[in-house]
Amino acid sequence: MPDQSPRDLYLDLLIKCLSNLVYGPPPADPWNDGLLRRGFGPGWDRQSPAHTMVGIRRLENLRELVERTIDLEIPGDFIETGVWRGGCCILMRGVLAAKGVHGRKVYAADSFRGLPPPKPDLYPADAGDVHHMMPALAVSLGEVKANFDRYGLLDEQVVFVEGFFSETLPSADVLVMGHILHDWDLNDKRRLIAKAYDALPSGGALIIYEALIDDERRTNVLGLLMSLNMLIETKGGFDYTGADCSTWLREAGFRDTRVEHLVGPDSMVVGMK
Numbered sequence: 295m296p297d298q299s300p301r302d303l304y305l306d307l308l309i310k311c312l313s314n315l316v317y318g319p320p321p322a323d324p325w326n327d328g329l330l331r332r333g334f335g336p337g338w339d340r341q342s343p344a345h346t347m348v349g350i351r352r353l354e355n356l357r358e359l360v361e362r363t364i365d366l367e368i369p370g371d372f373i374e375t376g377v378w379r380g381g382c383c384i385l386m387r388g389v390l391a392a393k394g395v396h397g398r399k400v401y402a403a404d405s406f407r408g409l410p411p412p413k414p415d416l417y418p419a420d421a422g423d424v425h426h427m428m429p430a431l432a433v434s435l436g437e438v439k440a441n442f443d444r445y446g447l448l449d450e451q452v453v454f455v456e457g458f459f460s461e462t463l464p465s466a467d468v469l470v471m472g473h474i475l476h477d478w479d480l481n482d483k484r485r486l487i488a489k490a491y492d493a494l495p496s497g498g499a500l501i502i503y504e505a506l507i508d509d510e511r512r513t514n515v516l517g518l519l520m521s522l523n524m525l526i527e528t529k530g531g532f533d534y535t536g537a538d539c540s541t542w543l544r545e546a547g548f549r550d551t552r553v554e555h556l557v558g559p560d561s562m563v564v565g566m567k
C-alpha cells in the first residue's frame with residue numbers, strides 16, 4: 295500500500311492526468327516544467343492532449359499554494375487569467391473538492407478565443423507579435439467546460455469569465471511586486487515603478503517586497519548575498535535598501551511611503567498614489 299492519504303493520492307493522480315503523464319509522455323511544449331527548450335514555438339506540441347501547459351513541478355506548487363491558503367484561512371476565491379484548456383483551474387477546483395471546501399469559487403477568465411492582436415501604439419514592445427494568430431492558443435468555452443466535466447468538477451463553484459481581460463477584469467487598487475524589482479537594473483526598476491504608478495488609481499497602493507537590505511547595509515546578510523547573486527545572475531539586477539526604494543517611489547510620484555518588516559529576511563515598501 296502506498297504511504298499516502300486518499301487525498302494525496304487523488305491530487306497526485308489529478309496532476310498526472312492534467313499533464314498527461316498517465317497515458318503518455320509529458321507534453322513537449324517549450325514551457326513545460328520550465329525546460330524552455332530553444333527551437334519550439336508556443337503551441338508546438340499540438341498533439342499532446344494534456345489539459346495544461348504547466349508542468350508537474352509548477353502544478354504541485356499551485357496545489358500547495360491553494361492548500362496553504364485554505365489551511366491558513368486566508369479568505370477569498372481563486373482566479374486564473376488565461377486558462378487555455380482549463381487544467382490549472384481544474385486542479386484548483388480539485389483541491390477545494392479534496393479538502394471539502396464549499397464556500398470558495400474558482401474563476402476561469404479567458405477570451406476563449408486566443409490572444410487579442412497587439413496594440414503597438416499603446417505598447418510598442420508588442421509590435422509584430424504573432425501570438426494572436428495561433429489557433430493552438432484558442433480553446434473554446436465549450437471545450438474548457440467539457441474538460442472540467444471529464445473530472446466531475448463542473449459545478450456552481452466554477453465561474454467562467456468570458457472576454458478579453460481589458461473588458462472583463464477590473465483595474466486594481468493594489469499592485470504587488472514580490473521579488474521582481476531586484477532582477478532589474480536601476481533604469482528598469484524606475485521604469486517598472488513608473489508603470490505601476492500610471493496603472494493605479496488615485497489612492498491606490500504599490501507594495502514591493504524583497505529581502506530588503508537594512509539601510510546601514512550591516513545586518514540583513516541574506517539581502518546582501520541575494521544582491522551579489524543578482525549581480526552574477528542577471529544583466530544589471532541588484533537588491534536594495536528600504537530607503538533606496540522609498541526614494542524611487544517618491545521620484546515616481548508616490549506620496550506616502552513606508553517600510554515594514556515581514557517575516558524572515560523579507561520586508562515590504564508601500565507607496566500610496
Ligand SMILES: C[S@@+](CC[C@H](N)C(=O)[O-])C[C@H]1O[C@@H](n2cnc3c(N)ncnc32)[C@H](O)[C@@H]1O
Pocket residue numbers: 345346347348375376377378379380381382403404405406407408409410431432433457458459460
Ligand atoms: C499560454 S495560454 C495559458 C496556459 C494555461 N495557464 C495553462 O495552464 O495551460 C494563454 C491563454 O490566455 C488567454 N489570453 C491571453 N491574453 C488574453 C487577453 N488579453 N484576454 C483574454 N484571454 C487572454 C488565451 O486565450 C489563452 O487561453
